[in-house]
Amino acid sequence: MPGITREEVAHLARLSRLELKDEELDHFAEQLDAIIDAVARVGEIAADDIPPTSHPLPLTNVMRPDEVRPSLTPQEALAGAPASEEQRFKVPQILGED
Amino acid sequence: MSDLTRLTAAETAEAVASGKTSAVEVAEAHLARIDAVDEKVHAFLHVDREGALTAARAVDDKRAKGETLGPLAGVPLALKDVFTTRGIPTTVGSKILEGWIPPYDATLTRRLKEAGVVILGKTNMDEFAMGSSTENSAYGPTGNPWDLTRIPGGSGGGSSAALASYQAPLAIGTDTGGSIRQPAAVTGTVGVKPTYGAVSRYGLVAFSSSLDQGGPCARTVLDAALLHEVIAGHDALDSTSIDAPVPAVVEAAKLGNVKGMRIGVVKEFSGEGYQPGVEQRFREAVELLRELGAEVVEISCPSFTYALPAYYLIAPSEASSNLARFDAMRYGLRVGDDATHSAEEVTALTRAAGFGPEVKRRIMLGTYALSSGYYDAYYGQAQKVRTLITQDFARAFDQVDVLVSPTTPTTAFPIGERADDPMAMYLADLCTIPSNLAGNAAMSLPCGLAPEDGLPVGLQIIAPTMADDRLYRVGSAVEAAFTARWGHPLLEEAPSL
Numbered sequence: 228m229p230g231i232t233r234e235e236v237a238h239l240a241r242l243s244r245l246e247l248k249d250e251e252l253d254h255f256a257e258q259l260d261a262i263i264d265a266v267a268r269v270g271e272i273a274a275d276d277i278p279p280t281s282h283p284l285p286l287t288n289v290m291r292p293d294e295v296r297p298s299l300t301p302q303e304a305l306a307g308a309p310a311s312e313e314q315r316f317k318v319p320q321i322l323g324e325d
Numbered sequence: 326m327s328d329l330t331r332l333t334a335a336e337t338a339e340a341v342a343s344g345k346t347s348a349v350e351v352a353e354a355h356l357a358r359i360d361a362v363d364e365k366v367h368a369f370l371h372v373d374r375e376g377a378l379t380a381a382r383a384v385d386d387k388r389a390k391g392e393t394l395g396p397l398a399g400v401p402l403a404l405k406d407v408f409t410t411r412g413i414p415t416t417v418g419s420k421i422l423e424g425w426i427p428p429y430d431a432t433l434t435r436r437l438k439e440a441g442v443v444i445l446g447k448t449n450m451d452e453f454a455m456g457s458s459t460e461n462s463a464y465g466p467t468g469n470p471w472d473l474t475r476i477p478g479g480s481g482g483g484s485s486a487a488l489a490s491y492q493a494p495l496a497i498g499t500d501t502g503g504s505i506r507q508p509a510a511v512t513g514t515v516g517v518k519p520t521y522g523a524v525s526r527y528g529l530v531a532f533s534s535s536l537d538q539g540g541p542c543a544r545t546v547l548d549a550a551l552l553h554e555v556i557a558g559h560d561a562l563d564s565t566s567i568d569a570p571v572p573a574v575v576e577a578a579k580l581g582n583v584k585g586m587r588i589g590v591v592k593e594f595s596g597e598g599y600q601p602g603v604e605q606r607f608r609e610a611v612e613l614l615r616e617l618g619a620e621v622v623e624i625s626c627p628s629f630t631y632a633l634p635a636y637y638l639i640a641p642s643e644a645s646s647n648l649a650r651f652d653a654m655r656y657g658l659r660v661g662d663d664a665t666h667s668a669e670e671v672t673a674l675t676r677a678a679g680f681g682p683e684v685k686r687r688i689m690l691g692t693y694a695l696s697s698g699y700y701d702a703y704y705g706q707a708q709k710v711r712t713l714i715t716q717d718f719a720r721a722f723d724q725v726d727v728l729v730s731p732t733t734p735t736t737a738f739p740i741g742e743r744a745d746d747p748m749a750m751y752l753a754d755l756c757t758i759p760s761n762l763a764g765n766a767a768m769s770l771p772c773g774l775a776p777e778d779g780l781p782v783g784l785q786i787i788a789p790t791m792a793d794d795r796l797y798r799v800g801s802a803v804e805a806a807f808t809a810r811w812g813h814p815l816l817e818e819a820p821s822l
Contacts (some may be wrong), residue, residue, distance in 0.1 A: 231693070240690040243645065245680070246673040253687060262690060265632040265748055268716055269706040272713065279708030280715060282535045283521045283764020289564035303428040309659035318654050319668040
């Protein structure tokens with residue numbers, strides 16, 4: 228398995244929504260390369276006929292009745308918001324000017 | 326009464342129930358202890374003095390009215406800062422949630438309150454529970470009460486340090502790869518990771534949802550069992566909660582007998598990388614189990630050697646998805662909202678400012694492992710290793726009732742030693758990770774001090790899924806025999822702070 232390049236790490240940072248500085252990228256590239264080299268060992272044993280396990284419990288689609296229940300008030304739900312207005316979360320501009 | 330902070334939780338509850346002391350006196354004694362020593366230890370991120378005294382007064386009022394008290398009513402507890410607490414800050418050790426006041430209680434928090442447990446405050450932890458030393462906390466490290474220049478384990482180092490420094494007789498941890506058991510091992514305390522799904526994750530800030538499990542931390546096996554029974558049980562608010570009776574862990578702790586039990590020593594957890602003193606104390610614990618009447622055999626679990634790499638693909642993958650919720654829009658930190666940055670830029674600037682290096686590393690590692698072209702080789706392969714580990718456990722538990730191993734390969738290392746070497750840090754969880762991947766139950770309890778450094782060594786006991794009671798049965802027998810041999814509980818050898 229090839230190592231990870233600084234460019235790939237920069238791409239991962241963008242995908243991860245992390246605005247990293249150049250020196251952070253250098254440092255993380257080196258560390259992630261070493262980590263990926265170590266974890267690549269999982270390729271050594273698992274064969275094609277082994278089913279994957281995603282979860283320790285054999286659960287599927289745990290359902291409950293769709294009933295109205297008490298919940299947070301709008302004030303409580305918005306209490307931790309960085310900004311709010313008219314009982315809504317206020318967010319920075321999402322779309323461009325045009 | 327003499328020093329109330331030295332009592333076990335069981336003794337404290339008995340003293341409150343019988344009127345030898347009051348819950349308020351107990352709470353005040355612990356708050357005074359926190360005032361006296363926590364400046365040095367830094368176990369707590371937030372002390373809720375008023376809340377603790379209010380809860381204690383409620384217990385005393387109940388008693389005055391002649392109402393029946395629960396088995397832990399009036400006992401103080403240190404709560405890991407990963408569970409939400411209504412009206413009390415919850416930071417998860419991260420700057421991204423600094424100042425956040427949750428509008429709701431986690432199910433675990435609610436259960437503690439209903440049981441009359443007195444929550445003293447929130448304990449320090451590695452940011453988002455990612456780490457093995459508590460050095461990744463954005464609020465500074467916690468010291469190990471045995472030697473304040475050493476790590477108290479992690480991620481739940483605040484909880485383990487609070488116990489070991491007598492700031493609380495009970496604590497709560499969460500164990501995703503060892504974050505309850507490893508801190509217990511290096512501080513000479515008891516920690517249990519219950520079967521996955523035994524304790525509700527509702528209100529537990531998610532790191533890796535298929536691995537995260539809350540559990541009890543204490544200074545004795547019986548205290549851990551009493552706390553286990555308070556926090557475990559089905560919760561409709563957590564769809565992965567097990568809808569089955571909680572194993573009779575308190576009864577098992579009181580029984581404490583290994584006669585006739587079959588116990589397996591995990592062959593893979595020894596040799597290179599294991600400190601000689603850790604191996605020595607572990608061998609002595611195995612010998613003790615034989616003397617107590619257990620039949621001990623060696624068991625090979627060959628795929629366990631792949632548990633660490635599989636874990637460091639699965640946990641970061643799930644984390645990269647779980648931590649996407651920290652987008653600076655609905656709660657927590659927001660950076661760069663000055664009308665010149667788009668929402669997406671604000672998210673990226675906030676996450677860069679609010680997350681520490683280990684969290685960033687794991688988010689990027691998980692993003693990598695899940696990305697197209699790499700998914701099969703990394704995340705997909707790790708899921709297959711997970712199957713093999715589960716099969717190894719199943720084969721082992723066909724032959725034995727429980728497995729044992731050292732909890733950690735080494736004793737507590739100095740603060741700073743592994744801080745910028747992620748791979749060295751990850752090795753601390755070598756022996757604890759398999760049980761997270763398979764979901765079964767495991768405990769760590771003290772088995773002595775390593776001769777070379779005088780620091781605590783942990784014995785890990787591993788039981789099958791939903792057989793958590795076996796941990797307590799074996800743990801209690803080991804604890805009683807060691808305490809008789811040493812003449813006192815191990816923690817009494819810790820230096821006074």
